[in-house]
Amino acid sequence: MEPAVPPQASLLLVDDHAGNLVTLQAILAPLGHELVTALSGEEALGHLLRKNFALILLDVQMAGMNGFELAAIIKRHVPIIFMTAVGKDAAHVFRGYSEGAVDYLVKPFDPDILRAKVSVFVDLHIKEQTIKAQEHILREHQREVLERENEVRYRRLLDAMPQCIWATDATGHVDYWNRAGLEYCGLRPEEVSEDSFWEQLHPEDRAAAREDWERDKRGHIPLERPIRIRNAATGEYRWHLARAVPERDEGGAITGWIATATDIDDQKRAEQTLEATIALRDDFLSVASHELRTPLTSLKLEAANLLRRARRGDLTDDRLVTRLERIDAQAARMHRLINELLDVSRIVAGRLELSLEEVDLVQVVGEVVLQFKEEAARVGCTLSIAMPSEAVGHWDRSRLEQVVTNLITNAIKYGGGKPIAIEVVEHGDRIRLVVCDHGVGIPPEDQDRIFDRFERAAPTRNYSGIGLGLWIVKQIIDALGGTVTVDSIPDRGSAFTVELPRWNGAALTRPPAADLDHPRFPELARGAARSP
Numbered sequence: 001m002e003p004a005v006p007p008q009a010s011l012l013l014v015d016d017h018a019g020n021l022v023t024l025q026a027i028l029a030p031l032g033h034e035l036v037t038a039l040s041g042e043e044a045l046g047h048l049l050r051k052n053f054a055l056i057l058l059d060v061q062m063a064g065m066n067g068f069e070l071a072a073i074i075k076r077h078v079p080i081i082f083m084t085a086v087g088k089d090a091a092h093v094f095r096g097y098s099e100g101a102v103d104y105l106v107k108p109f110d111p112d113i114l115r116a117k118v119s120v121f122v123d124l125h126i127k128e129q130t131i132k133a134q135e136h137i138l139r140e141h142q143r144e145v146l147e148r149e150n151e152v153r154y155r156r157l158l159d160a161m162p163q164c165i166w167a168t169d170a171t172g173h174v175d176y177w178n179r180a181g182l183e184y185c186g187l188r189p190e191e192v193s194e195d196s197f198w199e200q201l202h203p204e205d206r207a208a209a210r211e212d213w214e215r216d217k218r219g220h221i222p223l224e225r226p227i228r229i230r231n232a233a234t235g236e237y238r239w240h241l242a243r244a245v246p247e248r249d250e251g252g253a254i255t256g257w258i259a260t261a262t263d264i265d266d267q268k269r270a271e272q273t274l275e276a277t278i279a280l281r282d283d284f285l286s287v288a289s290h291e292l293r294t295p296l297t298s299l300k301l302e303a304a305n306l307l308r309r310a311r312r313g314d315l316t317d318d319r320l321v322t323r324l325e326r327i328d329a330q331a332a333r334m335h336r337l338i339n340e341l342l343d344v345s346r347i348v349a350g351r352l353e354l355s356l357e358e359v360d361l362v363q364v365v366g367e368v369v370l371q372f373k374e375e376a377a378r379v380g381c382t383l384s385i386a387m388p389s390e391a392v393g394h395w396d397r398s399r400l401e402q403v404v405t406n407l408i409t410n411a412i413k414y415g416g417g418k419p420i421a422i423e424v425v426e427h428g429d430r431i432r433l434v435v436c437d438h439g440v441g442i443p444p445e446d447q448d449r450i451f452d453r454f455e456r457a458a459p460t461r462n463y464s465g466i467g468l469g470l471w472i473v474k475q476i477i478d479a480l481g482g483t484v485t486v487d488s489i490p491d492r493g494s495a496f497t498v499e500l501p502r503w504n505g506a507a508l509t510r511p512p513a514a515d516l517d518h519p520r521f522p523e524l525a526r527g528a529a530r531s532p
């Protein structure tokens with residue numbers, strides 16, 4: 001065991017007689033403390049400013065500043081033993097105590113008594129210092145424990161937060177990520193580095209985000225910008241709002257940065273969808289108004305023309321019929337367009353109501369073909385039909401008419417004046433309708449999207465339309481539990497195929513079998529169906 005080193009203290013000896021100081025030093029040296037001497041009050045003050053003393057031995061009678069005056073300046077911060085010559089009166093002694101003396105010694109001293117007294121005060125001082133040091137150590141320890149506890153608590157708090165949080169030092173070097181950040185980026189704590197952060201950003205965002213960060217870091221400005229961060233679990237980049245704020249010490253100097261990234265992907269996507277929807281709506285409005293204006297203009301012209309001729313009285317019956325037919329055709333076109341628009345709002349609002357009944361698809365096709373026979377003939381198309389005598393199912397008649405109408409009018413519109421073949425085939429519980437033309441066809445990459453809203457594949461300047469017909473067809477067929485598909489080769493033609501279950505879904509009850517056999521189809525439809 002190491003020998004215990006006795007604790008050392010410093011004593012200040014003040015006397016204007018050097019000889020007295022030498023005597024004092026000789027008496028006190030055996031105690032082993034540091035002895036500092038001063039020959040005047042002023043010199044003593046200089047030492048007191050620089051050093052912490054356990055005790056002052058102070059001569060009362062000194063030239064210049066005497067002992068009492070020096071004691072008054074020291075103001076009881078250090079214990080003082082006054083030393084005085086023999087024969088001084090009691091008043092003198094009393095003044096010494098009132099100026100802060102802890103003891104009073106009369107010269108010449110008994111060396112043992114002097115050492116004993118000095119030892120008492122020095123021991124006291126050393127104990128006091130030891131207690132202070134221990135208190136300091138205890139306080140430091142408590143502070144460290146508290147700091148550690150706080151750190152653990154804050155880390156737990158940060159780890160419990162759903163946002164990605166990371167911290168950097170003053171230079172911007174990343175030295176901490178919270179659990180959410182590590183998990184989101186698929187990193188282990190030891191992989192955390194500044195580069196590990198930038199690598200998680202979308203390549204398109206990296207340079208700009210880094211530029212902003214460097215600029216704001218230099219300018220000590222908090223940063224706020226959207227960035228895309230890669231999700232390790234899915235591999236997708238999600239939009240986050242990144243914010244970095246400086247951490248400052250008490251003097252205001254920046255000691256680091258704390259950054260958070262809040263997932264705003266859903267919000268961002270909603271905004272993008274909204275923007276796309278608004279753009280689509282604007283496009284649609286201009287196309288729709290143009291499409292409505294075209295038939296309306298011809299309708300107005302025809303009506304004005306008719307009126308002028310009627311007023312002049314030069315209208316023969318023949319001409320009247322032709323002109324009224326044109327007016328009727330334009331009005332029908334407008335009617336169809338407006339119905340399509342109304343259907344969109346109904347379908348989007350989820351109000352496509354089906355009124356199901358027993359319907360013969362053969363009859364429906366026959367009626368529609370009859371209706372469009374002349375229009376087809378005008379553009380040089382022939383309509384041929386191959387159908388069984390009937391194809392009965394449980395469907396919505398007017399919606400089915402709409403489907404057939406849309407497919408046939410498209411075949412006429414995009415059919416390039418070539419023959420159009422319509423076929424109805426029964427196979428078991430399903431009925432198939434095929435409308436096949438030999439016109440412009442549809443490029444393979446467009447064949448899916450033409451069933452979406454407002455999607456068109458043909459050049460708009462050559463073909464009128466608003467891109468809703470096939471979407472409506474698909475909505476109706478979906479609602480009836482069927483499918484609609486297209487096979488097409490550009491410049492060779494298209495075949496649209498609708499497959500419908502005769503009896504759709506659990507909600508619909510199959511009508512009694514007897515009903516199926518009941519002949520109830522007007523001759524007109526059959527006749528038309530056979531020879532369009």
Ligand code: ADP
Nearest residue numbers: 410414441450456457458465466467468469470
């Ligand atoms: P619209 O005819 O008003 O544009 P549709 O929804 O009926 O709207 O059709 C969407 C697009 O599909 C059309 O613009 C056209 O490009 C293409 N299309 C539809 N039917 C045919 C067809 N029979 N032949 C070639 N292209 C077609």
